[in-house]
Amino acid sequence: xxxxxxxxxxxxxxxxxxxxxxxxxxxxxxxxxxxxxxxxxxxxxxxxxxxxxxxxxxxxxxxxxxxxxxxxxxxxxxxxxxxxxxxxxxxxxxxxxxxxxxxxxxxxxxxxxxxxxxxxxxxxxxxxxxxxxxxxxxxxxxxx
Numbered sequence: 369x370x371x372x373x374x375x376x377x378x379x380x381x382x383x384x385x386x387x388x389x390x391x392x393x394x395x396x397x398x399x400x401x402x403x404x405x406x407x408x409x410x411x412x413x414x415x416x417x418x419x420x421x422x423x424x425x426x427x428x429x430x431x432x433x434x435x436x437x438x439x440x441x442x443x444x445x446x447x448x449x450x451x452x453x454x455x456x457x458x459x460x461x462x463x464x465x466x467x468x469x470x471x472x473x474x475x476x477x478x479x480x481x482x483x484x485x486x487x488x489x490x491x492x493x494x495x496x497x498x499x500x501x502x503x504x505x506x507x508x509x510x511x512x
Contacts, residue, residue: 407472408426408466408470408472409424409425409426409445409470409472409494410424410425411423411424411425411445411472411474413474415477417500417506418499418500419484419497419498419499419500420476420477420480420497420498420500421495421496421497421498422443422474422495422496422497422498423493423494423495423496424445424472424493424494424495424496425492425493425494426445426447426449426489426492426493426494427491427492427493428449428450428452428465428492429447429448429449429489429492430450431489433447433448433449434446434447434489434494435447436485436487436494436496438476438480438482438485438498441475441476441478441480442473442474442475442476443473443474443475443476443496443498444471444472444473444474445470445471445472445473445474445494445496446469446470446471446472447469447470448468448469448470449466449467449468449470450467451467451468452465452467476498479500479501479503480498480499480500480501481498481499481500481501482498483499484498484499485497485498485499
């Protein structure tokens, strides 16, 4: 039998502590998977042997309003999505579509080559392909 006694459920205390810590640090995501709710655009990041692939889902944007930059290992996707409201005489009861300026920053792996970038925006999807440096690509080594 344990000599320790807690007046409340220990797991409830851990849950309470977790909620307090999340509230204190909620504005600072620690990774891509823990971004703030409502981050725009939503993105997927993957890799092939040759490149790092970033897919950003950003419908309703003029491609000339998109800005993609890489600086110091950070990929930045910025732009603006114009408001497309109902006619002026219509009363609006709900609004779920994001309008306005946005900026999304993704940390890239060290082997990303900023000189080998291709970005295409088709049907509301921005596809960014970032080449890998030659030294980081997998290679077969012959054993003698």
